[in-house]
Amino acid sequence: MTVRILLVEDQAIVRNGLKMIIEQDSEFQVVAEASNGIEALKMIEKVHIDLIIMDVRMPEMNGIEATKRIRTRFPNMRIIILTTFDDDEYAYQTLKDGAMGFILKSSPPEKLLTSIHSVLDGGMVIQEDVAAKLMPKLLQQQYTSFEKQPIPLSERELEIVKLVGEGKTNKEIANALFLSVGTVKNHITNILQELELRDRTQIAIYAIKNGLV
Template sequence: MSITVVIADDQRMVRAGLRMVIETEPDMTVIGEAGDGAEAVALTRRMRPDVVLMDIAMPRQDGLTATGTLLAGADPPRIIVLTTFDTDENLHRALRAGASGFLLKVSSPEHLITAIRVVAAGDSLLDPAVTTRVIAAFAGRPGPVPPPELGDLTPRETDVLRLIARGMSNGEIAAALTVGEATVKTHVARVLMKLGLRDRVQAVVYAYESGLVRAGNGSGPERGGVPGL
C-alpha cells in the first residue's frame, strides 16, 4: 500500500527536489504541494496524506503553527519537520509542536526516505544533530523539581525512559537491559501512557525537562548513523 505524502515548503525548487527523491520509491506517492503553512493545512485536510513534510520558515503561516493546527484536529497526519534549526528558539518550538520527526535539510535522500517510512509506521525520528542540540539546550540549567508523575513509573520503566533519551531504538534498549524487544515495546507504551506523551520525541524532551536525564552525564546520543527512535 502506497505511503501518501504532502510537501510544504515555500521554495519551489526544494519541493521539486523532494518530490523527485520520494517518487523514486515504488511505495510512496506525493499527492500535493503547498507553499505556506495555511495552504499546507487546507491541502492536508482535503487530501488526508499519511505524512506531511513541513518546512518551518514559510510566509503567511509558519510550519510550526501549521503543525500545531493539524495535530489539534481529528485523525491528524504524521508530520516531519524539515529545518536548518539555525536558532534554539526554533528548535524548542519544533519539539513542542508535537511533530513525529525532525530532519535537517542537509540530510541525505536515503535518510529522508527512511524517516518517511519510520514515521508512517507510527514511530518517531530525530536527526542526531537535533538530539545533540536538545542536550546542549539543557546543559547548565538548574535542576528542576521532578514532576510527581515520574513516581508512577516502575524502576524498569524509568530505565527505559533514560535510554529513550539517549536516542536508543527498541532493539538497542532490549540489548542494554537484556530483555526481549516485545517487552521493551510494552514498557515504552506504558511510559508514554503514564506520562501523557504522544511519542518518543516528546519523551526525549520530557526526560531532560523533568531532570531525569541531565546533559553531560553520559546520556547523549551514541550512534552516528540513521537515528531511528
C-alpha cells in the same frame, strides 16, 4: 503499502526536488503539496496523509505554527521539519509541539529517506549538529520542575523511556529488551498515561530532562 506524504514548502523548485528524492523510494508517494501552513491544514482535511515533510520559514503560516495546529487537530500525524536554518530554537519549539524529526535541507538525499522510515517506525530524528545545540537547552531544565519529582514508572518502563529518548523505534526497543513489538506499544501507552504526556516525542524530551539518557 504506500506511504502517503504531504510536502509543505513555499518554493516550487525545492518542492519538485524533494518530491523526486522522496519518490526514489517505491514505498513513498507525495500525494499532496502546499506552500504554507494554511494550505497544509486545508489539504489534510481533503486528502488522507500518513506523514508531513514541513518547511519552517513560509509566508502566511510558518512551519512552527502549522505543526502546533496540525498536532492539536490530528494528534497522531507524523511531522518531519525540514529547513535550511540550523536553529536550535526552531527544533526545540517544533519538538515540544509534537514534530518527530528535524533535519536540514543540506542533508544528503539518503538522510531524508532514512529519516522518513525511522519516523514511520516510531523513532525520532534530530540532525546531529542541531541535537548538539538542543541537548544543553533540554538539560538545563533537568534541575527545575523535574528535579524533586519521583518518577512513577516501573524498572521496565524506565528502560523503555530511556530507549525512546535515544531515538529507538518500537522494533529496536523490542529487540533490545527481548519483547514483542506489541508489548512495547502497550508499555508506551501506559507510560503516556502515567506521565500524562501526549506522544513519544514528549517521552523523549522527558527522558532527557530527567537524565535518563
